Amino acid sequence: MAVPLSVLDLAPIVAGGTAGDALRRTIDLARHAEQFGYHRYWVAEHHFTPGVASSQPALLLGQIAAVTHRIRLGSGAVQTGHQTPLSVLEQFGLLDALYPGRVDLGLGRSGQRRREAAAELARPPAPAPERVVDGLLIPKPFSFAPIHASARAALFGRLLQQPGAESPDLAGWLDELEALLAGAITDEHGNEARAVPGEGADLQLWVLGSSGGESARVAGERGLPFAANYHVAPAKVLEAVAAYRAAFRPSAVLAAPKVMVSADVVVAADDATARDLASPYGLWVRSVRTGAGAMPYPSPRQAAAHEWTDADRDLVADRVATQFAGSPRTVAEGLRTLQRATGADELLVTTVTYDHADRVRSYELLAEQWRG
Numbered sequence: 001m002a003v004p005l006s007v008l009d010l011a012p013i014v015a016g017g018t019a020g021d022a023l024r025r026t027i028d029l030a031r032h033a034e035q036f037g038y039h040r041y042w043v044a045e046h047h048f049t050p051g052v053a054s055s056q057p058a059l060l061l062g063q064i065a066a067v068t069h070r071i072r073l074g075s076g077a078v079q080t081g082h083q084t085p086l087s088v089l090e091q092f093g094l095l096d097a098l099y100p101g102r103v104d105l106g107l108g109r110s111g112q113r114r115r116e117a118a119a120e121l122a123r124p125p126a127p128a129p130e131r132v133v134d135g136l137l138i139p140k141p142f143s144f145a146p147i148h149a150s151a152r153a154a155l156f157g158r159l160l161q162q163p164g165a166e167s168p169d170l171a172g173w174l175d176e177l178e179a180l181l182a183g184a185i186t187d188e189h190g191n192e193a194r195a196v197p198g199e200g201a202d203l204q205l206w207v208l209g210s211s212g213g214e215s216a217r218v219a220g221e222r223g224l225p226f227a228a229n230y231h232v233a234p235a236k237v238l239e240a241v242a243a244y245r246a247a248f249r250p251s252a253v254l255a256a257p258k259v260m261v262s263a264d265v266v267v268a269a270d271d272a273t274a275r276d277l278a279s280p281y282g283l284w285v286r287s288v289r290t291g292a293g294a295m296p297y298p299s300p301r302q303a304a305a306h307e308w309t310d311a312d313r314d315l316v317a318d319r320v321a322t323q324f325a326g327s328p329r330t331v332a333e334g335l336r337t338l339q340r341a342t343g344a345d346e347l348l349v350t351t352v353t354y355d356h357a358d359r360v361r362s363y364e365l366l367a368e369q370w371r372g
Contacts, residue, residue: 002370003339006040007033007363008076008231008262008350011054015296015354022053023060025356030064032360034071036367039346041068042076042106048156051284051294058091065099074104076227076262076348077208081110081167082160085177086195093198106206106227109170109215133238136341139318141235147291170207170218177205205253206260211236212243220244223251225258230338231350234322237261241342261344263335265351266325267362267369277353277362278325279303284352285316299354328369335370 011026013019030041043060046052054060057075065073073095078088088105096103130139147153161167179185183199184192206225209215210233219226220243228240241259248257264281268274280303287295298306324334335347349366353359 003344004039004346005367005370006042006072006260006346006348007038008042008044008348009054010044010046010052010294010350010352011060012294012352013051013053013296015298015302017296019053023063025359026054026060027063027067028356029360029363030071030073031067033363034068036364037371038071038363038367040072040074040104040348042074042104042348044076045079045108046294047082047160049293051287051296058088058095061095061103062098065095065102070102072102072104072204073099074204074206075106077106077108077206079110080107080170080173085173086180086193086198089177089180089195089198089201092203093195093201096201096203097197101202103202104204104206106208107170107174108208110167128235134341135337137234137322138238139235139321142233142289142315142318147289150291152291170214174218174222209240209244212239216240216243217247220247220257221249223249223254225254225260227260227262227348228342228344229262230322230342231262231264231319234318237342241344258346259342259344260346260348261338261342262348262350263338264319264323265331265335265349265362265366266323266353267328267331267351267365268358269327269365271326271330274325274327274331274362276300277355277358278323280354281323281325281352282313282316282320285319286312289315297352297354328365331366332369 009026009029011022013022026043033041041064043057044054045057047055057078061073092103092105128141132138180195180198181201184194186192206227207215207219208227208229209219210229216226226244228237230237244259245257266274266278268277279300280298283303283306284294284297287293324331338344339347351359351362353362
């Protein structure tokens with residue numbers, strides 16, 4: 001039996017479009033995803049990004065929940081460096097109170113990574129070659145350290161946090177969240193603090209990670225499910241999954257590790273059409289990796305007009321090479337390879353195309369092929 005497929009949506013803003021357009025298309029896509037049989041519908045959290053409208057997951061999920069009925073809804077991922085555990089639990093506890101038993105809380109590190117960027121720049125890791133493992137391409141790694149250590153990132157960090165605030169480590173953040181979820185937090189004077197809504201909420205907690213570092217370790221040690229990002233950091237997906245499994249300890253939540261792996265996907269009736277629909281992807285990734293933030297998603301014509309340099313091509317090569325673009329059969333075979341190589345229990349697919357109808361159709365074709 002095929003593993004479940006789920007959706008990760010960034011609410012992409014296309015060239016010439018608006019945030020309102022993008023958000024309405026996300027709500028429409030969520031309705032279709034439920035009809036097509038996808039297991040979950042997750043939305044991302046990105047800030048200061050010209051081409052992404054998904055900045056506040058809980059707000060967007062509330063709109064999606066109101067027009068769907070069964071599909072699980074969640075965040076991929078709430079950035080723990082920018083909010084307190086209480087504020088996040090209240091948001092997602094409110095969603096659970098209104099739509100019980102359907103809400104996932106996916107958590108990721110954000111502000112914490114800025115502290116590590118300078119150390120990585122001072123001691124860059126040894127380069128690793130491209131390789132193929134059980135049929136899956138594992139490309140050369142890309143370092144996000146220059147982006148996280150940039151003055152632009154420092155400005156964003158200042159705007160995302162209160163003056164003087166420091167991001168706690170993920171383990172400490174989770175300690176407080178889980179304490180509030182379980183009941184009251186009490187101080188030395190016997191004063192109680194409770195999250196209302198939030199306490200006792202039926203939330204499925206997930207940790208997302210792009211390497212074998214803190215996120216994978218903490219998820220494993222706490223016996224929480226883990227989502228590894230092949231679509232963001234394909235070079236480190238096997239490392240991330242292995243580190244999670246090595247750290248795993250059974251919990252009240254899970255008796256055994258549970259892994260979801262993400263992938264960029266574009267499906268069309270045939271390989272050539274899918275490649276054309278996916279042709280703007282490299283230019284879009286380039287805008288992310290230059291540190292400018294994802295640009296409004298260009299049309300295939302706009303992408304074709306871009307003059308590429310060798311440096312540009314090298315900057316995006318790993319992401320372009322690991323995108324699954326093709327006919328339903330071609331993409332399903334690629335995803336089965338990803339599942340086999342990683343041992344994933346579930347796959348999380350994300351699709352961006354310039355035309356909304358093509359995006360909806362891509363998810364429909366994949367779901368039909370996967371079921372077959």
